[in-house]
Amino acid sequence: MSRTHVTCEVNGDAVDFLTEDGESLLNALRDELGLIGAKEGCGTGDCGACSVIMDGRLQCACLIFAPEADGASITTCEGLASADELHPLQQCFLEGAALQCGICTPGFLIAAKALLDENPDPTETEVRYALAGNLCRCTGYDKIVRSVLEAAVQIRTPA
């Protein structure tokens, strides 16, 4: 079966790959581009472990057919850190112990980034609603929410 050629931008880099039409963007990111941050938890859009930002919108990569990404701009968790410095969200997750097994963490980081891009000063309630599409079975969420709120403070008031 012929494969479809997809050209897009991922974390600021122009990339291209070949994919089966029915493949998910999640599998294309992981298997064709080697970006294994986004995870498959449920495969049905319920758990958020595969969250990416595509064309400015937070989405589940498991629900996106890979050919949809042609011409799109995508941010994955690999695009958060700069060359030698973690993103404030990543640093706050580390310092706040906002992860245990880590499977859900890339999705939480991306969902939190999407929130803070739109709302730099969210309330705790706003954080909890914004992260409602991300499931974590380890932390009980509290440390995640606090870490996002702390990251928001740091991003608003750089040291």
Add this chain to the structure above:
Amino acid sequence: MKYAAPTTIDEARALLAADGDAIVFAGATDVVPQMRGGRPEPSMVVDLKKIDRLMSVSLDGDTWSVGAAVPTSVLTADAVFTADFPGLSEAAGLIGSDQIQNRCSLGGNLCNASPAADSVPALVVNDAIAVIAGGGGERRVPVAEVVTGPGQTSLAHDEIVVCFELARPAAGTSDAYLRLIPRTEMDIAVVGAGVRLTLDGDGAVSAATVALGAVAPTVVRVPAAEAALAGSSLDDAALAAAAAAASDACNPIDDKRGTIDYRRQVAGVLTRRAAGIAADRIRTRNGQQGDS
């Protein structure tokens, strides 16, 4: 399975006409889980998001046109749309997570034909019209006539819902939608209730529409509840009669989300509360206009 992304309605319809197994999608938030759940893969998925008309929201005179494939997050973020249809906007904002609302659409929510679709009762109470492109051109159909049963619609295989037309609410008119789920977010309605009211200058109800979701194979319009509200001042007796009529209109199933009795009772409670919210919205808006 092939993927196609036509840029015109005609092109999309031609793809469907040529392939009886092809399906259309916008956000695929139901299509992908259904395939994952074992539904046979279609031969082709036709992505509707590259067709401008299906992705645009416009207000032309007194008529809104909402593209069938527009992500619902666009609607909930639109302050003018949300002021006109607060109930429809909140129904759209109840569908799944932010991740889902950045993909899911009113057209998909309707054509997936789930009895529990949140946006459909809210569309119905606002007399929304589905504009459907088909062989004979375009036809305009009340939203309530599109879904014929769980997973079933009245659309022909090569017909596509293009957009929804919604008349701007008349003076003194507003809507509300309430849904019961056992948790705060990310669940499917046990019962959903949409109400639209028009209040006259004395605060009496001059028009009412009521529609329920998740209590029957399709969304149920409840004329008896509408009649109970119409002409009333939303006094306890009228609200109780509307609630009783809503409960009576239910034809629900017993399942893990709720029993038949529970759904009947909740339908009445939500109808009554949604009517109160719609009325409060009208009074608030009238108050603001009176102040200015």
